[in-house]
Amino acid sequence: MSETELRDAYEDQDDREERLDEDDRLKPEFVRAVLDAVEAGDVAEAHALVEPLHPADIADLFELTPEDCRRDLAAAVSDLLDADVFAEMNDYVREALIDALDARQVADIASELDTDDAVAIIEDMEPEDQREVLRAMEPDDRAAIEEALSYPEESAGRLMQRDLVAVPEHWTVGDVLDYLRADETLTTDFWEIFVVDPTHEPVGTCSLSWILRTPRSIAIADVMQREQTLIPVDMDQEEVALRFQKYALISAAVVDGSGRLVGMITVDDVVHIIQQEAGEDALRLSGAGEGDINEPIRLTVRTRLTWLLINLPTAMIAATVVGLFDERIARFAVLAQLMGIVSGMGGNAGTQTLAVVVRALATNQLTGSNTMRMIVRELRIAGSNGVGLGLLVGAGSYLWFGNPALAMVFGLALFINNIVAGLAGVLVPVTLDRFDVDPAVASSVFVTTCTDSLGFFTFLGLAALWGLGG
Amino acid sequence: MSETELRDAYEDQDDREERLDEDDRLKPEFVRAVLDAVEAGDVAEAHALVEPLHPADIADLFELTPEDCRRDLAAAVSDLLDADVFAEMNDYVREALIDALDARQVADIASELDTDDAVAIIEDMEPEDQREVLRAMEPDDRAAIEEALSYPEESAGRLMQRDLVAVPEHWTVGDVLDYLRADETLTTDFWEIFVVDPTHEPVGTCSLSWILRTPRSIAIADVMQREQTLIPVDMDQEEVALRFQKYALISAAVVDGSGRLVGMITVDDVVHIIQQEAGEDALRLSGAGEGDINEPIRLTVRTRLTWLLINLPTAMIAATVVGLFDERIARFAVLAQLMGIVSGMGGNAGTQTLAVVVRALATNQLTGSNTMRMIVRELRIAGSNGVGLGLLVGAGSYLWFGNPALAMVFGLALFINNIVAGLAGVLVPVTLDRFDVDPAVASSVFVTTCTDSLGFFTFLGLAALWGLGG
Numbered sequence: 001m002s003e004t005e006l007r008d009a010y011e012d013q014d015d016r017e018e019r020l021d022e023d024d025r026l027k028p029e030f031v032r033a034v035l036d037a038v039e040a041g042d043v044a045e046a047h048a049l050v051e052p053l054h055p056a057d058i059a060d061l062f063e064l065t066p067e068d069c070r071r072d073l074a075a076a077v078s079d080l081l082d083a084d085v086f087a088e089m090n091d092y093v094r095e096a097l098i099d100a101l102d103a104r105q106v107a108d109i110a111s112e113l114d115t116d117d118a119v120a121i122i123e124d125m126e127p128e129d130q131r132e133v134l135r136a137m138e139p140d141d142r143a144a145i146e147e148a149l150s151y152p153e154e155s156a157g158r159l160m161q162r163d164l165v166a167v168p169e170h171w172t173v174g175d176v177l178d179y180l181r182a183d184e185t186l187t188t189d190f191w192e193i194f195v196v197d198p199t200h201e202p203v204g205t206c207s208l209s210w211i212l213r214t215p216r217s218i219a220i221a222d223v224m225q226r227e228q229t230l231i232p233v234d235m236d237q238e239e240v241a242l243r244f245q246k247y248a249l250i251s252a253a254v255v256d257g258s259g260r261l262v263g264m265i266t267v268d269d270v271v272h273i274i275q276q277e278a279g280e281d282a283l284r285l286s287g288a289g290e291g292d293i294n295e296p297i298r299l300t301v302r303t304r305l306t307w308l309l310i311n312l313p314t315a316m317i318a319a320t321v322v323g324l325f326d327e328r329i330a331r332f333a334v335l336a337q338l339m340g341i342v343s344g345m346g347g348n349a350g351t352q353t354l355a356v357v358v359r360a361l362a363t364n365q366l367t368g369s370n371t372m373r374m375i376v377r378e379l380r381i382a383g384s385n386g387v388g389l390g391l392l393v394g395a396g397s398y399l400w401f402g403n404p405a406l407a408m409v410f411g412l413a414l415f416i417n418n419i420v421a422g423l424a425g426v427l428v429p430v431t432l433d434r435f436d437v438d439p440a441v442a443s444s445v446f447v448t449t450c451t452d453s454l455g456f457f458t459f460l461g462l463a464a465l466w467g468l469g470g
Numbered sequence: 471m472s473e474t475e476l477r478d479a480y481e482d483q484d485d486r487e488e489r490l491d492e493d494d495r496l497k498p499e500f501v502r503a504v505l506d507a508v509e510a511g512d513v514a515e516a517h518a519l520v521e522p523l524h525p526a527d528i529a530d531l532f533e534l535t536p537e538d539c540r541r542d543l544a545a546a547v548s549d550l551l552d553a554d555v556f557a558e559m560n561d562y563v564r565e566a567l568i569d570a571l572d573a574r575q576v577a578d579i580a581s582e583l584d585t586d587d588a589v590a591i592i593e594d595m596e597p598e599d600q601r602e603v604l605r606a607m608e609p610d611d612r613a614a615i616e617e618a619l620s621y622p623e624e625s626a627g628r629l630m631q632r633d634l635v636a637v638p639e640h641w642t643v644g645d646v647l648d649y650l651r652a653d654e655t656l657t658t659d660f661w662e663i664f665v666v667d668p669t670h671e672p673v674g675t676c677s678l679s680w681i682l683r684t685p686r687s688i689a690i691a692d693v694m695q696r697e698q699t700l701i702p703v704d705m706d707q708e709e710v711a712l713r714f715q716k717y718a719l720i721s722a723a724v725v726d727g728s729g730r731l732v733g734m735i736t737v738d739d740v741v742h743i744i745q746q747e748a749g750e751d752a753l754r755l756s757g758a759g760e761g762d763i764n765e766p767i768r769l770t771v772r773t774r775l776t777w778l779l780i781n782l783p784t785a786m787i788a789a790t791v792v793g794l795f796d797e798r799i800a801r802f803a804v805l806a807q808l809m810g811i812v813s814g815m816g817g818n819a820g821t822q823t824l825a826v827v828v829r830a831l832a833t834n835q836l837t838g839s840n841t842m843r844m845i846v847r848e849l850r851i852a853g854s855n856g857v858g859l860g861l862l863v864g865a866g867s868y869l870w871f872g873n874p875a876l877a878m879v880f881g882l883a884l885f886i887n888n889i890v891a892g893l894a895g896v897l898v899p900v901t902l903d904r905f906d907v908d909p910a911v912a913s914s915v916f917v918t919t920c921t922d923s924l925g926f927f928t929f930l931g932l933a934a935l936w937g938l939g940g
Contacts (some may be wrong), residue, residue, distance in 0.1 A: 207659060211648045212647065291825060293835055333806075340789060352754070366763065382773050384775070452810070
């Protein structure tokens with residue numbers, strides 16, 4: 001590193017705070033300054049501002065730039081738009097930028113990347129564009145990507161990289177060290193090496209720190225860890241992520257159907273999946289789909305409208321239940337006032353249980369072994385909360401309306417609807433999960449139907465039994 | 471490794487499928503078999519079943535065991551209950567087990583762990599027990615843990631480990647290799663080493679794979695990466711996790727206020743935080759607190775009941791709005807039937823927007839630079855969905871009730887409430903975030919208040935304007 005480079009590196013550290021806030025987000029002033037420069041046609045200024053940024057921050061900059069300015073920004077800093085930046089970029093933003101490049105340029109970018117990142121860029125392209133890009137690539141890179149694309153989407157095969165270090169069992173630590181120093185074509189970033197038998201089946205894993213701390217003469221087979229966590233090539237990425245998390249893995253060997261080592265997945269490729277999969281629950285429970293704020297608006301409207309339309313019958317069923325009692329409501333309109341509290345509070349309680357159960361299912365904490373215990377637990381919680389809330393609203397409504405029968409009906413209905421909410425909140429997602437339906441996507445419609453319709457029915461039905469409103 | 475051990479290792483691989491399902495969850499039959507053995511007092515059988523399990527699976531086994539059997543299970547497999555198992559265990563389950571151990575035993579377990587895992591075990595103990603455990607520890611371990619405990623909870627200081635490899639700038643790669651081989655006391659698992667200046671400030675990071683591939687004579691300063699992502703010791707763990715994810719870090723140096731290297735955080739310590747923080751959104755939005763299924767039930771009841779009580783005034787405000795129109799409802803009870811659809815559909819739309827905005831805020835995708843764009847985006851989505859749904863329910867209710875004025879009021883109210891939902895869904899969480907209130911915790915009450923009360927008000931108010939029901 002030359003002295004100039006050194007000085008630059010230190011300056012970068014100081015400037016960091018001018019560009020990023022304390023949460024590593026680009027400051028609005030900085031983004032504004034870049035965009036102003038781009039709009040004013042001052043390419044040199046824009047370039048100077050963007051150059052010191054980390055690739056992940058350049059990717060963020062594009063995401064924070066309004067859609068119609070992204071092309072101009074890309075033109076101004078085209079030489080900084082390297083493969084790492086594209087690898088960090090949001091799918092939709094990247095896709096739009098990639099569309100503007102010709103096949104040759106895309107091929108160049110993809111060739112520089114690890115297989116998994118290259119696949120991420122290429123897999124979303126139109127089949128025709130995809131073929132063109134692949135034709136423009138070197139045969140080796142092309143073969144690797146074509147093989148990756150042959151695995152199902154969101155599987156370990158798409159996620160893995162082919163570049164890894166595998167050594168035979170009979171080598172010594174010294175052999176491994178010499179091999180690593182000699183072979184220039186090896187990948188540069190790896191954390192563990194894999195030991196394979198003659199059929200290329202992995203028999204052990206060895207962390208680099210152990211190799212570094214072991215004398216050259218020791219056999220690698222004596223240093224390696226034999227108990228390994230292998231990833232089948234067709235495993236779903238969510239399961240891969242859970243496995244990495246559960247066993248605290250840094251990297252793991254990926255094996256094909258016959259048990260041979262075909263690739264490696266490293267934790268940095270899994271971290272964003274862990275984050276994404278864990279965060280999806282809230283979005284799916286609310287029917288917001290992927291919830292990607294860079295998604296084209298028509299796709300977002302379609303996803304959300306579909307969900308709202310699915311919920312409409314639920315609301316209509318509830319309305320029909322209310323309709324059964326409309327003469328009673330006409331005679332005693334206070335019922336219309338209070339019925340929403342019964343259904344609403346039940347809905348809240350159901351949502352709580354649902355969120356907990358969906359999360360426990362997603363993290364493998366709720367299994368066949370403790371489902372029964374979970375149901376009992378939620379019933380006890382619903383019972384406690386139901387008694388507390390029922391007494392409270394019963395007493396409150398008595399003070400408000402001075403009608404003891406109404407107070408009794410109101411409190412009792414709220415209690416019952418809490419129990420309904422607790423039961424539905426567990427049973428619906430657990431049942432869906434048994435039938436391999438994603439409980440986060442489908443549960444809340446059913447739970448809401450229960451708490452709304454049964455809430456109205458219980459309250460108005462009890463009111464009828466007590467003869468409220470005649 | 472002896473031949474017997476070798477054979478065992480292979481058998482383990484085969485048996486794996488008998489114990490774990492395809493999602494790495496312990497099979498209910500296996501858990502049942504262990505618990506049957508424990509209940510029957512057959513310690514040898516229970517031990518034989520549990521012994522081949524990975525520490526993470528032993529931890530799971532305890533979580534899946536009913537509370538009242540955990541002590542007996544622990545007694546049966548006490549020698550397998552090592553530090554790694556405790557490190558993997560759910561906080562509440564661990565706490566209960568630890569309570570049953572004496573200070574000496576806890577001290578032994580904590581001494582075997584990395585600082586961060588030891589702190590996790592000790593930080594939740596009662597102050598008195600904590601002091602006793604610390605007294606029973608070796609002075610070195612004790613000092614490390616006491617220092618960690620001096621940092622705020624959920625900060626980098628609690629998360630970091632003190633055992634790391636730091637070397638001076640002027641060393642060659644050969645010096646580093648010799649040092650690593652010679653020093654027996656070094657930590658065994660590390661992925662990067664840190665290069666420090668004479669004041670112990672980190673000046674660079676070097677991945678082990680680069681060291682392994684570089685000739686001995688090269689200076690470490692020429693191999694290391696100067697641009698580093700340093701973690702301040704008081705940084706919140708959520709920010710640490712985001713930083714790891716954003717910059718795809720494997721490990722990172724932790725520095726104190728004067729910039730000196732005091733510890734290291736590795737990605738495996740961060741992965742569960744990423745998962746936890748990302749998954750918290752769904753739980754917080756629904757007011758389910760931590761949503762930990764192992765939490766003592768009275769804590770769960772308290773958390774959830776508090777949330778329901780906070781939501782009660784919201785429901786009452788909505789009921790009061792309905793009360794303003796009770797004479798009209800008495801004359802025209804169909805209003806009571808349809809008003810719930812207006813508020814409910816608005817609530818659904820608001821929840822969708824809220825989930826997306828809260829997620830975008832949590833992942834630093836929504837910043838000052840694109841807030842305005844987000845508001846416009848959500849208004850456009852709400853407008854589209856509102857027009858679609860408004861026309862649909864307007865037409866549907868006309869067919870149902872044959873009342874054009876009612877159909878018009880119903881459709882229009884639904885459209886307006888969609889807009890209200892979209893606006894509230896963005897503005898509420900963004901505003902709370904500006905005031906440093908967690909938007910996931912506090913938003914949904916406000917949004918629901920808007921969609922419920924304004925939904926009723928719009929629908930019933932428009933009905934009054936049109937003279938429906940008199």
